Amino acid sequence: MTEHDVRCLPESEFRASNDLFREAVHAPVATEEAWRVISSRYEPGRVWGDYLDGELAGTAMSLASSLTVPGGAELPAAAVTAVGVRADRTRRGVLTALMRAQLTRVRDRGETAAMLHASETGIYGRFGYGVATTSRTVALETARARPREDAPGGGRVRLLGPEEAGKLLPAIYRTVDSPGAGMISRPEGWWTLHLNREHTHGHRVRVAVHSDEHGTDDGFAVWVPGANDYRFGDGRTTLRVLDLHGADAAATAALWWFLLGVDLADEVVAVERPPDEPLEWWLADSRQCRIRDVYDELWVRPVDVAELLRRCRYDPAEPVVLGVRDRMLPENTGCYRITPDGAERSQLPPQLEMDVSRLAPLLFGEVRASTLAEANLIEVSDPDAVSRADRLFATRRRSWCGTHF
Ligand SMILES: CC(C)(COP(=O)(O)OP(=O)(O)OC[C@H]1O[C@@H](n2cnc3c(N)ncnc32)[C@H](O)[C@@H]1OP(=O)(O)O)[C@@H](O)C(=O)NCCC(=O)NCCS
Known part of the structure; x- marks a missing residue:
């Protein structure tokens, strides 16, 4: 079994982290001049590395940011970027180990969500990310x-x-x-x-x-x-x-x-x-x-589901009870009664159930609940709840990020 050694990297390792990332995305290694500019993004405590056999095998970092949610609240969020694994160390769980460490730290830091731009659509759903904007x-x-x-x-x-x-x-x-x-x-x-x-x-x-x-x-x-x-x-x-x-x-x-x-x-x-x-x-x-x-465009991973749901606001509509499953951050697993004015944990049986990766697309109005149901991506216990959720999560404008990071 592969032994992972995931560490929060010291400043002396930032350059190595960037070199590894750039090689993974087929970009030329940064010149000294470029690095002076790029390094301004690197913050202590936010740069991760996974070592295999004592060598840096993969890396991921984040920027301190905030995300505007439906209704206008701005919640603290980690902008995840510069993710890469050495080509000769892929498919050994390096990214999985990095994501686990990073998301745990994001939660401990009190950030409500993590967000990123994905190089490929097949990578991040398994870690709870879903497409929030187009x-x-x-x-x-x-x-x-x-x-x-x-x-x-x-x-x-x-x-x-x-x-x-x-x-x-x-x-x-x-x-x-x-x-x-x-x-x-x-x-x-x-x-x-x-x-x-x-x-x-x-x-x-x-x-x-x-x-x-x-x-x-x-x-x-x-x-x-x-x-x-x-x-x-x-x-x-x-x-x-x-x-x-x-x-x-x-x-x-x-x-x-x-x-x-x-x-x-x-x-x-x-x-x-x-x-x-x-x-x-x-x-x-x-x-x-x-x-x-x-x-x-923007993939969002709810990290504190209760807080995220509590801060979203929608136009008047009937409430819906959602059941959420979260394998990586199990404290999020549970039922939430969502109203236009916020949400709270609930003991009621779920009307719609889903993996946490479906939550951001739904909350940001990126996809309708009825579409997710037709795609077999959510489970429906109460068929009336599907059209109620369609009305509840409809945003006035399409969600949009407009910032590449
Ligand atoms: C994408 C990348 C980070 C994955 O790293 P990795 O260490 O190989 O990932 P893991 O071994 O932890 O894989 C976890 C799971 O994701 C799957 N997976 C990994 N990369 C994938 C990809 N590009 N497409 C689809 N599935 C992928 C693995 O098959 C594995 O599935 P399993 O859990 O069912 O076995 C790595 O391939 C890479 O650096 N690619 C080039 C740079 C890049 O695209 N970076 C992302 C920038 S947003």
């Missing part, structure tokens, strides 16, 4: 995509240098009105990495800020010129938008119109956009917004 990639030809005459917009857009961006953007992100379910708080190290891509990815980000008619900054866009084979009069230039947030439709739309108007750009491609962003409805010709991809 994103899409959209592509627009600058020569053809035009706003409707009465589309939202207005205000002013200005370019910022990287230093000013580093000062302004975190504050604007925090003030973007009423963060929706699925959005997360961005740790300082996240911003450092995001805005210093020239040291890690070899290209400098461009940043634009939108201000409203009173001069208040209320949105921003971050992009890189990608796939750039431009020679005057020949080739194509694509602007690849990594991050675009506005306090309202006017700010968001104005940033889009700005990007579509940048000279010598043939195409604007934006990743991780909200599934229900009304971009195609703002355009004179909706077909000019091409949806390149729709994909699972």
Whole structure:
């Protein structure tokens, strides 16, 4: 049997952890310059390693963050990232050992959930993670995509240098009105990495800020010129938008119109956009917004199920009693009576029963209970409870994260 030796890594091992992770995802090992930027994300107590025969075999880390749940409450949550196992040590339980240690620590630290972006969909369900939000990639030809005459917009857009961006953007992100379910708080190290891509990815980000008619900054866009084979009069230039947030439709739309108007750009491609962003409805010709991809975005693992359920809020609907099974964190196993105004543990028999990995997709409105029932992914003891759960967990807007980590 494989002997696992899972440890919380000291700072002296952070670089080895990052090297191992990058090798596992086929990325070049970070240069010294890149590591100076990347290391700002590494926090003592949050970086794990599993040693086999005295050698580091796998690693996982997390960032301190928070997650907005339906109803608007922001709960402490661990943003799990940089997960990798050496190619010659896979399928020996290294990831399982790391996940167990990490989730136990997340719970002991009082964080309500863990969350991540999955490299493959087959990996994390067994550890209790489920898809809570969806994103899409959209592509627009600058020569053809035009706003409707009465589309939202207005205000002013200005370019910022990287230093000013580093000062302004975190504050604007925090003030973007009423963060929706699925959005997360961005740790300082996240911003450092995001805005210093020239040291890690070899290209400098461009940043634009939108201000409203009173001069208040209320949105921003971050992009890189990608796939750039431009020679005057020949080739194509694509602007690849990594991050675009506005306090309202006017700010968001104005940033889009700005990007579509940048000279010598043939195409604007934006990743991780909200599934229900009304971009195609703002355009004179909706077909000019091409949806390149729709994909699972944020995976959420409820760590303190009672607290998570207690803090979610929904529109008026009848209650539902859910039975939850959790093999990795068995203290979560039990029944919960969920109402629009919160939830509590219950002695009532469960009307719907499920593995903990089904809970986040349901709570964030990512999938309806009736769909899970049709897919045999939840067990139904009371058939009426399925339509009650469909109504209870319906969110007003689609949940969306919009932050890659
Ligand atoms: C994905 C990865 C971390 C798995 O590590 P591992 O140590 O091999 O995982 P474990 O041995 O603990 O496997 C646990 C279970 O998950 C399954 N599993 C592991 N990786 C899987 C994958 N990529 N797809 C489907 N199932 C997978 C195993 O078969 C095993 O199943 P079992 O419990 O039924 O036997 C590792 O393969 C890796 O580093 N991959 C490349 C980098 C990467 O994708 N990192 C994740 C970034 S989000």
